[in-house]
């Protein structure tokens with residue numbers, strides 16, 4: 006035995022497995038209790054987090070104590086987004102099989118950068134790429150990178166577009182950078198997601214030098230106001246507006262762009278999966294005419310967090326933009342996934358992406374997506390009956406609500422958020438506060454919506470209630 010002190014501890018932890026049993030007990034305890042607790046943590050739970058503020062000790066802390074602390078103080082301070090009554094932001098709820106698969110893969114601790122580093126994860130990535138492409142109805146040559154979220158996926162898609170447009174003008178942006186490069190134009194909706202502008206900033210394309218296209222009352226880019234396009238233009242469209250759930254007119258705009266040889270990227274963070282539903286795929290008509298797409302796993306697909314896809318019709322453009330080199334990076338004959346991602350080492354996200362798709366199947370996925378829509382429609386109908394003003398056409402999973410005055414909306418939202426019954430976020434719409442409801446949890450039932458509508462009614466200031 007020539008182990009050092011910290012090795013002794015860790016070998017013993019692995020051999021005994023008591024920590025893993027403990028974690029499993031806590032996880033089951035959490036799952037069983039989550040429906041009976043407030044959807045948002047109460048003030049005491051949040052205040053108790055000061056217990057985490059201390060200097061890092063010199064000596065190792067026993068794992069048992071660490072897990073105890075996480076569960077006793079951490080679990081109560083979580084946002085219960087795995088209930089069916091969390092409607093904040095556009096947050097999904099991981100499907101059980103995917104969470105279980107992720108637990109197993111955490112023990113594997115694989116790095117999917119290259120095929121040679123993990124053949125199993127490379128295989129799961131290959132299948133996830135193929136199945137996603139088919140579910141979304143994208144061209145056969147489309148390749149995918151599995152990244153942390155749509156923010157990064159969008160950046161990758163736009164990087165591929167930037168590369169391609171400049172290459173066609175005889176400029177290699179990866180080798181020679183942007184200084185002195187021919188100019189490229191960016192045409193984007195004034196209603197594009199904030200992360201699109203962040204990606205443009207990161208790519209040196211600037212947030213302010215874009216051509217903003219006006220939008221209609223649903224937040225859709227107004228196709229009749231698209232400027233003249235050319236082969237130096239990057240066009241960015243959206244499948245699923247964060248407040249209204251609205252979809253741009255892909256068919257019309259992509260046809261125009263294709264004639265002009267512009268590059269089209271679609272930000273479809275949560276909306277793109279509408280393509281997997283026979284009832285809702287009219288919303289995504291024409292997406293296959295674009296060049297690149299970004300879509301989350303962790304929103305409407307309900308994978309665990311930290312999972313998204315950048316898809317690109319032009320393998321070479323994406324690979325050229327993401328490729329790294331180094332003496333020890335050995336590109337193989339097989340699919341090396343870091344060809345399509347900005348990062349090299351990363352978590353094996355394909356495990357839960359693959360497991361989610363398989364656990365749902367084509368029909369289950371369609372059913373899940375359609376249920377989001379049905380529950381959103383239920384929400385909007387019941388809220389309207391109770392005198393709330395629904396501001397959007399509920400075509401997908403988002404409902405945008407206002408009361409009769411800005412003040413009433415603000416107070417109502419505050420009361421909803423502190424009710425513990427459900428949780429919704431706020432936004433501004435046409436200059437006034439609004440309540441945003443996003444249905445994207447597999448576990449939201451008709452009863453959850455009934456209960457949440459009751460919470461809305463109760464939250465309205467008494468003097469103005471209907």
Ligand SMILES: *Cc1c(COP(=O)(O)O)cnc(C)c1O
Nearest residue numbers: 154155156198200247272274301
């Ligand atoms: C959530 C969202 C993003 C950002 O995605 P992340 O996964 O949070 O990085 C981009 N665009 C839209 C439309 C979104 O809803």
